[in-house]
Amino acid sequence: MSATANAAGGSSPSNVASYKILDSTLREADQWATNPLSRDTKVAIAKALDSFAVDYIEITSPSSSEQALEDSKAIAALGLKAKLHAHVRDLDDAKKAASVDAGVRSVGLVVGASSFSSDVSHEKSMEKIQESAVEVIAYLKSQNVETQFSFEDTFRSDLVDLLSLYQAVKEAGADRVGINDIIGGTTPRLVDDNEELTKRKGVINGDIECRFHDETGCAVGNAVTALEAGATHIDTTVLGIGERNGLVPLGAFSARMLVAAPEYTKGKYNLKELKALETVVSEAVNINVPYNNPVTGFSAFTHKAGIHAKAILNNPSTYEVFDPAEYGISRNVAINSRVTGWNAVRSRVDQLGLVMTDDEVKAVTAKIKQTADTRPLTIEDTDNILHAFHAELKKA
């Protein structure tokens, strides 16, 4: 089976340990947020992205407005390590984006379903698209700009059309081609088929960039599967923001890759910057970090059930897929619950600097469980119970 063949280094080399991240937060936020982002906010986000060390920072295309051009210049002036990337739709756009002072070093040409006009034949449309794509790519190469070509809705496009276009733009010098799931409709298996096919046909021997929307919850699964099947670049946004359900969330993707390729991921990206980056972005677009956000959601490293908490204290890897310290985050064993175990309480007693025997800890655990059965307990409540119990012990 292909899955095994790839995992074992089969025909399509896996790029799980050599992937690159193109982050589109700035572009998507501009389109998506209720309030347009100020230049200062854009600069702050760009700096935070660069601190995390994403490879590319996609900005709103400088060709889209005077303000976007000025914003682009301001970000370019920061001298970030990440390459600025912008997408364009035609030669005019490309000329504006590739102008020297815009600071854009990588340009993606996106051809969309809306490019098909209904009053000409399909064949004529495809010819026109190809001609125009080749012209844009050739122009960008002449300006020494890195180029990417993609078809907006790859998974619902005619395969022959798609491969013909890819072939033509590769010949015109495109550095990489893009595969887009604009509607969030694909699955890991379809991605695997698509990538395998694209590579196997020998059409694409170079880089493949993937952009997955998340309408049906598969964006991260699709991304890792794409890398396993030979893709090289993954598009992300911080917290997954973007139109409708957004794109591959950078945090969840980084967690996935920390597990899949720990050395590469830790060596290349500054995971400890994730939380600050998510804070800047969530404030800029006025959203809450989802309670179940991988890595930084409030319950991500909270353990409560007695049996789990015991195992966590003995050996965190029993119930943790990676150490939260990789992200500079601490785990938290909650003890304010009916199902708490005495091992977790022991840990809290020690944290609070209280001295108790195991039997005493067991007794106070019973007290906590009893109280939790009758009313909700906060962590402050349980700390109060522990302190009161300890005071009683000292008196006795």
Next chain:
Amino acid sequence: MSATANAAGGSSPSNVASYKILDSTLREADQWATNPLSRDTKVAIAKALDSFAVDYIEITSPSSSEQALEDSKAIAALGLKAKLHAHVRDLDDAKKAASVDAGVRSVGLVVGASSFSSDVSHEKSMEKIQESAVEVIAYLKSQNVETQFSFEDTFRSDLVDLLSLYQAVKEAGADRVGINDIIGGTTPRLVDDNEELTKRKGVINGDIECRFHDETGCAVGNAVTALEAGATHIDTTVLGIGERNGLVPLGAFSARMLVAAPEYTKGKYNLKELKALETVVSEAVNINVPYNNPVTGFSAFTHKAGIHAKAILNNPSTYEVFDPAEYGISRNVAINSRVTGWNAVRSRVDQLGLVMTDDEVKAVTAKIKQTADTRPLTIEDTDNILHAFHAELKKA
């Protein structure tokens, strides 16, 4: 490749159009929420789950406390269509769970990593686990209870151990076996390997239930891949609640399956009940619905960028993977943005009952864009601009 083989009806039959849902919201909420759920809340959630028509409702094991047993009786008394399911760890648990008045019709025996005691040899431990598992399964079958056997941490377990256990419990009459990713560490490709292997070896000819945690964002991708590879039952929770990053979220999974198997999914489950169900649960455990929650998140069906909004108005399927009406939800085209297009504004003008020519709409669109460039606009602001512009027109 296996992916294609399965998609085309290869060796392992895909169960994408015949899956069952076991929802664990009640059990997970009990372990996870800050406040324990009241009986009334549990009853409300159970009813809402039954309205959605999940196949199984997992409750906190009646063996875990007197309160849990009474809760179980209260839920059983509702006479729901869904089967009540509970998990047990040993024969004592099983006897309590299978007692007639508890109303439990399906029991899962979960054997965990913590079952391995360190002071006996691995072989001895495995022998003991198998002996005890067979005893529990045989007892449950004698009580005419549906039985499931699973190993808590399937993806990190020794394959020979795992298959031996599966074989033994199948022989003892287990109705299905479970595959659990307790740490959220697996990927769609590993799931595919695991399921294929399990089926191909001929060890399991019956049902396979999968429980995926979501620490690295792959739970839904794993679930659909598991069904494609022959799994039959998927464990979910509403909004994906559960320890750490929780499980497969019911809403995202339903959206995935609505795309993968529309007829089965719409025929079997009451998708229009999702929003009410998520509301009951989010209030019970005191969380906000994440902004990017598939289907019901606030931006899930909001379209803003000009080019997208135009296409949506012409043909929604261009940028929507399914019609929100399947869930009883309306789409929303936002026009209060710098990148709005006149088609979207036309749509709002019509909604407001204002009469304008296309040229007039284009003129007011320019006005909206201009204003949006200088300050943030709410939908009320843009409506005011439209009304004022319309009043000017009438005066002229």
